[in-house]
Amino acid sequence: MADRRWALCAGPLKAMPEGELGRRSSRAPLRWTTARIVRAMTTSLHEITRFLDEHLRVRDIPDEPNALNGLQVEATQEVGRIACAVDATESSIEEACRLRADLLLVHHGLFWSGHRPIVGPHARKIGRCFGSGLSVYSAHLPLDVHPEHGNNAGLVKALGLTADGTFGRYQDLDIGLTAACDWTSAQLLEKVRAAVGPCKLAGRGPDRIRRVGVVSGGGGSFASGAARAGLDALLTGEGAHHTALEAEERGVHLLLAGHYRTETFGVKALGELLAGRFGLPWSFVEHDTGL
Numbered sequence: 476m477a478d479r480r481w482a483l484c485a486g487p488l489k490a491m492p493e494g495e496l497g498r499r500s501s502r503a504p505l506r507w508t509t510a511r512i513v514r515a516m517t518t519s520l521h522e523i524t525r526f527l528d529e530h531l532r533v534r535d536i537p538d539e540p541n542a543l544n545g546l547q548v549e550a551t552q553e554v555g556r557i558a559c560a561v562d563a564t565e566s567s568i569e570e571a572c573r574l575r576a577d578l579l580l581v582h583h584g585l586f587w588s589g590h591r592p593i594v595g596p597h598a599r600k601i602g603r604c605f606g607s608g609l610s611v612y613s614a615h616l617p618l619d620v621h622p623e624h625g626n627n628a629g630l631v632k633a634l635g636l637t638a639d640g641t642f643g644r645y646q647d648l649d650i651g652l653t654a655a656c657d658w659t660s661a662q663l664l665e666k667v668r669a670a671v672g673p674c675k676l677a678g679r680g681p682d683r684i685r686r687v688g689v690v691s692g693g694g695g696s697f698a699s700g701a702a703r704a705g706l707d708a709l710l711t712g713e714g715a716h717h718t719a720l721e722a723e724e725r726g727v728h729l730l731l732a733g734h735y736r737t738e739t740f741g742v743k744a745l746g747e748l749l750a751g752r753f754g755l756p757w758s759f760v761e762h763d764t765g766l
């Protein structure tokens with residue numbers, strides 16, 4: 476749980492910028508005039524990491540070999556503010572630093588390409604993290620599939636539905652969720668647009684949709700799996716051209732609501748979860764690619 480510590484801050488409390496109270500003393504203003512002691516709340520990075528590792532089962536959920544789920548950058552030991560983003564882009568890291576966050580939680584981490592030299596944008600990002608004391612924690616598939624705080628769970632809830640099963644095999648895990656409904660494709664499209672954002676409709680399924688499957692991100696390739704699972708529609712982020720044809724031939728509506736937008740749910744849910752558990756302020760850093 477959160478650990479209350481005493482931190483030194485300069486000047487009267489009311490003159491401190493928003494959120495200053497929750498930061499560690501190393502970031503307090505350097506001009507010490509009327510130094511005073513205020514109570515600030517921080518939590519050890521190790522405690523947060525251990526909680527996330529267990530909660531998301533990062534050691535048990537299979538993933539791409541280079542996803543490196545868990546703590547990716549250890550740049551500080553105490554966390555007073557959290558930022559969440561879908562991607563560990565340079566702009567997300569920059570914004571997290573501007574917000575004075577100590578920990579950035581992301582869905583797509585920094586190390587997708589395996590071993591590679593730390594040069595160019597990769598070097599700038601890692602250098603900025605260490606230079607600013609910003610640690611980075613990444614959760615890819617473990618966050619997609621989490622039954623309560625995952626991207627798929629968030630999508631199902633946003634549609635006002637209740638998950639009743641899983642489908643979409645990846646390695647030895649079903650990564651998609653299923654839910655019952657009774658809508659036309661136009662009604663489902665309208666609900667997705669209201670809950671997620673712009674959405675394209677491809678494929679072709681039955682007039683009434685009674686079972687829908689959800690796979691956040693790039694899940695178009697699960698169209699056949701959706702048909703095999705007896706689903707009438709698949710909601711995902713994006714898919715290759717051939718996945719629309721596959722959906723059409725298999726008799727499934729394919730709804731493409733954007734890789735980015737379908738994966739904002741998990742990191743936001745994690746931010747709220749950590750805020751409640753550890754009493755830390757958190758912010759979502761938006762960086763919508765429109766894809």
Ligand SMILES: [Zn+2]
Nearest residue numbers: 692693734738
């Ligand atoms: Zn993704």
